[in-house]
Amino acid sequence: MIDTSAPSAAILAILQNDNAVAQAQELRAFGATWQSQNADPQMLTKLGIEAATQARLDPSAVVTDLLLGYAAAREEQRTRHWQNHLMRRVQQLDGLHRIISAANSTLDIDASLQTVVDTVSDVMRVDVCSIYLFDQHRRMLRLVATRGLNPKAIGTVEVEIGVGVTGWAGELGKPVAIFDVRNEPRYQLEPLLEEWHFRSLLAVPVILFASERHHIETLQGVITVQNRDPHEFSQEQTSYLEVVAGEIALSIANAQMYQQTDARLHQKIRELTTLQRVTAALASTLDVDTLLHLIVEQAVKIADVDRTDIFQVRPNNKVKMLASYGPGRTSGVEDMIVQVIREHRAIAVPNAYTDERWSGVQAIAYREGFHSLFALPMRTGNRIIGALCFYSYAPRHIEYEQVQLLTTFADEGAIAIENARLYEETQRNLTIKSTLLQEIHHRVRNNLQTISALLQMQARRLNTETEGRQALDDSVRRIHAIAAVHNLLSHDGEGQTTVQDIAKQIAENIQMSLPSETPVEFLITGDSVSVNARAATVLAIVINELVHNALDHGLSAEGGIIGIDGWMENEEQACVQVRDDGPIRPEPVKRRVSTGLGLGIIETLVNTDLGGKFEFKRETEWTRALITFAPDELDD
Structure with missing residues (x-):
């Protein structure tokens, strides 16, 4: 020295x-x-x-x-x-290299930021390094990584923007260096961090694309370093920490964007799956009341709200609530719904307590506690049939993607409602039509019975052996056959019957008029061949003619068997066969003279009215008459 x-x-x-x-x-x-x-x-x-x-x-x-x-x-x-x-x-360049490598090697933001705080602590030779990420919606800084403080505080400790030295640096958008925090009035001690041993503090905001003017929207977080002793941080230290903050800003933004995109993708998949399931549920019923309650119930789930109402547009441009799901049953949003329908657009009310556009909205907020409301129209094509209104107790901001989802759901619901209403209207019209058809067939049957009675009165005035008496008897039988068909149709509202039912009705009528000494057994077999009213009338006349032909010629001596069979071929052609066992029976003592009129009538009816074919042949044991036609090609 x-x-x-x-x-x-x-x-x-x-x-x-x-x-x-x-x-x-x-x-x-x-x-x-x-x-x-x-x-x-x-x-x-x-x-x-x-x-x-x-x-x-x-x-x-x-x-x-x-x-x-x-x-x-x-x-x-x-x-x-x-x-x-x-x-x-x-050392600083090596630290930056490690930081950049950590940021680029993974999209796991927690792991990469922990590498950053470890590296900064080593390079700057500080006792503590911590990173806080900024939540834009909540305006809070949350601790996500630290070295030197209590690790249990990670993910738990939050700092409000503008509060404390860390929050102050985030709000200011510039570095804040404190020589001794015990002399700094802005400093706030957080017990969970266990930071009471550390005296000096440097906080640097992590800003994406920093410029001269700081915007809170570009803030990604804040990085801080601390020392046990009071310390005057140099410009070199501050500049280095700013470089680190700049490097990690972009990686934080990329990682957050990746997480948000991944979360949105999974959310979109869940929403689309839910929408598909809901759409299938809506299509599963055609009852309007059931459908309305299903729509509001599913709307609460898909929108994650507390209540949903569905409104209908009335002819006088007013609205009526049709169904509701969730707590509370009183309404008060009709004026808002009318505007939604009139302007063909959705309306959001983030805060119903302060919104003064509709008095009823404020009233329902204070009365039932709903904080946010959202209403959107229900469309089918270019026509609006109603609206959905969503209620939430908690403050809610409806994102654009959710608006699209709810709009799709509302339109699907509108289509389902229209389909259900059309179905109900069709059912009502069908009921009316069926009732009218039954009444028409009933009246036709009564009129035919009247005509038959008149003809029978006229026939009794003639000799039984005369041609005139025979002609009148034949006409009466044909009228009875037609009346029998109308009797069947008067009990069916759809204007349909089967070949088997026609055959049974004719057999019953004929059986009642036969004498006991000539017993006849009717065998009615085959598939259930359905025919409309026009074909039923023609078949009744044809079957009636063929049965009476068998009775007059083959079975008049001692009776026998008459079979009436019906079946479908190739799912298009209907076949009706009338057969009798006359060939094995004895010849009649007194044969009725045949004019050929019956067969002529049969051929004409089958060929012209049914558009089919008629075949008649006599075999060893049976006489067979076969009618083939296509039921689906016949008009009602």
């Missing part, structure tokens, strides 16, 4: 050495020691001149050795300083 109280004496003592080399080395060592004490080089020069004068030596040589030692020491100090500076720069 230099004896600052007597530096001249120290130099004189050196000058007493007669060895010139040793004397020069000692003088240079003295100059180096003088520099290490940050002493004034001019004073060193002055002292050297005075000592050389006293020792009767050359002052220039003495001063030169002193200053050479001083300059060498200063240069060595500068070299060490630059070496240390370069080493710090290398």
Whole structure:
């Protein structure tokens, strides 16, 4: 150490050495020691001149050795300083490389930010490094990574923007350095962090695309470092932490965007799955009341709200609530619904307590506690049939994607309602039509019975052996056959019957008129062949003619078997067969004279009215008559 109280004496003592080399080395060592004490080089020069004068030596040589030692020491100090500076720069660059590598190697934001705080702590040689991420919606900074503080605080501790030193730096958008937090009025101690041992604090905002004007929308978070002792953070330290903040800003934004996109994708999949399931449920019923309650119930689930109402547009441009699901049953939003329908657009009320557009909305908010409302029209094509209104106790902001989902749901519901209403209207019209058809067939049957009675009265005036009596009897039988068909149709509202039912009705009517001495057994077999009213009338006449033909010719002696069969061929052609076992029966004693009119009528009806074919053949054991036609090609 230099004896600052007597530096001249120290130099004189050196000058007493007669060895010139040793004397020069000692003088240079003295100059180096003088520099290490940050002493004034001019004073060193002055002292050297005075000592050389006293020792009767050359002052220039003495001063030169002193200053050479001083300059060498200063240069060595500068070299060490630059070496240390370069080493710090290398460490900083290596730290930035690790930070960038961690940010680019994974989209797991928690893992990459933990690497950042570990690296910053090592490079800056600080006791604590922490990172807080900013929640734009809640305006809160949440601790996500730390080194040096309580790890249990991660994900738990939150700082409101503008509160405390960390929140202040986030709001200010600039670094905030505190020499001693105990003297800083803005500082707020968080017990869970266990940070009471740390005195100095540097907080740097993490801003995406930083500019001269700070916007809170670009804030990603805040990175902080702390030391145990009071510390004046250098500009170099602040600049380095700003560089780190700039590097991690983009990686945080990318990771958050990835997480949000992934979350939105999964949410969209869940929404589409729910919408598909709801659409299938809506299509499963055609009862309007059931459908309305199903729509409001599913709307509460798909929109994640507390209540949903469905409104119908009335002819007088007013609205009527048709169904509701959720707590509360009183309404008060009719004026808002009318505007939704009139303007063909959705309306959102984020805060019903302060919204003054509709008095009823404020009333329902104070009466039932609903904070947010959302209403949208229900469309089928270009026509609006009603509206849905959603209620939420908690404050809600409806995102664009959710508006699209709810709009699709509302339109699907509107289509389902229209389908159900059309179905109900069709059912009502069908009931009316069926009732009218039944009444028409009933009246036709009554009129035919009246005509039959008149003809029977006329026939009784004629001799039974005359052709006129036979003609009248044949006409009565045909009228009975037609009346039998209308009797069947009067009990069926759809204007349909079957070949088997026609055959049974004709067989019953004929069986009642047969004498007991000529028993006849009717066998009615085959598939259930459905025919409309027109075909039924034609078949009734044809079957009636064929049965009476069998009775008059093959079975008049002792009776027998008459079979009436019906079946479908190739799902298109209907076949009706009338057969009797007359060929194995004895010949009648008195055969009725045939005019051929019956077969002529049959061929005409089958060919012209049914558009089919008629075949008649006599076999060893059976006489067969076959009618084939296509029922689906006949008009009603």
